[in-house]
Structure formats: C-alpha cells, structure tokens
Amino acid sequence: NAGVTQTPKFQVLKTGQSMTLQCAQDMNHEYMSWYRQDPGMGLRLIHYSVGAGITDQGEVPNGYNVSRSTTEDFPLRLLSAAPSQTSVYFCASSYEQGADNEQFFGPGTRLTVL
Amino acid sequence: AQTVTQSQPEMSVQEAETVTLSCTYDTSENNYYLFWYKQPPSRQMILVIRQEAYKQQNATENRFSVNFQKAAKSFSLKISDSQLGDTAMYFCAFCDNYGQNFVFGPGTRLSVLP
Numbered sequence: 001n002a003g004v005t006q007t008p009k010f011q012v013l014k015t016g017q018s019m020t021l022q023c024a025q026d027m028n029h030e031y032m033s034w035y036r037q038d039p040g041m042g043l044r045l046i047h048y049s050v051g052a053g054i055t056d057q058g059e060v061p062n063g064y065n066v067s068r069s070t071t072e073d074f075p076l077r078l079l080s081a082a083p084s085q086t087s088v089y090f091c092a093s094s095y096e097q098g099a100d101n102e103q104f105f106g107p108g109t110r111l112t113v114l
Numbered sequence: 115a116q117t118v119t120q121s122q123p124e125m126s127v128q129e130a131e132t133v134t135l136s137c138t139y140d141t142s143e144n145n146y147y148l149f150w151y152k153q154p155p156s157r158q159m160i161l162v163i164r165q166e167a168y169k170q171q172n173a174t175e176n177r178f179s180v181n182f183q184k185a186a187k188s189f190s191l192k193i194s195d196s197q198l199g200d201t202a203m204y205f206c207a208f209c210d211n212y213g214q215n216f217v218f219g220p221g222t223r224l225s226v227l228p
Contacts, residue, residue, distance in 0.1 A: 040123075
C-alpha cells in the first residue's frame, strides 16, 4: 500500500492564481480530511469528507473548495490564491469518522503564494 | 470550543534520559480522545499514543507513556530512554467522541542531544 499520497510536494503561486492539491489513498478509507499547518500553530482542519459524495467544512474553510467523487481521491482547490494561504497542507484519512480510528497523514504540500 | 495548549515551545534532553512534554486542554465534553503526534524533519505526522477519556488507565506504548489527569484536563507525554530519532515536533491533539472536532496544540520542538 502507498498509504496517503499528496502531489505536488512544493508549489509557488502568484496571488489570484488557482490550483488543485491532490490527495489519494489506497486503503479504502471512508474518512478523509485536509489540514493546514502554520508556524507556531498546530494543524487546523479545512474540510473533511465522511464518504464519496459527502463533504463538510472544518475550522478554516474560507478560500478552499473540495469534492469527493471517489473513495480514493479528495482534491483541495484554491480558486484565487492569497498570501494568507501560504502554508503546509496535509491530507489525512481513516477507516471511518471517529476518534477511535487512527488517522494516516500524507507527506504534505508546501505552498507559497506571492 | 475545544482548545489545546502546549506551554513548552522547545525542549531538549540528553540521549538515554527521560523527558516529559506538557499538554492541557479545555472541553465541556465527558467522552473524548487525546493524542500525541510526532512530526520529524521529514514532515510526516506519526501517531505516537492515544488515550480514551473514559479509561482511567494511562496509555503506554513502548518508551512512550502518558499521564492523563481528567479533572485537571492535563495530558503529558513521557519519553523514556530518549533516542536521537525522537528529535521532532510533538503535537498534542484532542478529538470529540464523534471524530468531528480534531484540535491540535501548537507543538513542542524536542531535541535529543548526543
């Protein structure tokens, strides 16, 4: 199993550009989520999905869109990038929603918005 | 809203010694989960240990153990026989019983010195 994979590893954008961060898992996990990590702060939940076709907002959803058309993939879209979105982004998955299910994290994407 | 506080931004310990990382949290819920995650320089988030709030017995995982004080809302991590590979950022995290509110602390940077 590859586990949770994220692409790209690094990305630089200009303000106003759009892009999609890819996340995929091959563990047949129902629950997937996106976090951002900023210096001096822990991870903050952006969006999550409890299964294909179902998504919901986390703590900091503004400026981000998600969709879940398949169990395996959970892309994160930035429609108009802003410098405040400079961060490291982590995707995670677990068998299903619930704190008794271990979350597996991807390696992260470092995004810089100029 | 739940909050997680880690009051030690940085700590260091000599190899083979024992170190304790502090974590406090705030919640009005009775059933929840607490976690310690390790993030080495590779950025990969790795689950170290998990504690269920309804269990009074402190969780232990090899050299890692916790001191869970529910009334005081305290959840410290003890690392025994510290190894160079333990050098990492350590994040304390809280999650409600439904897995809907995953909140991370700001992290403690631990350096294990040879």
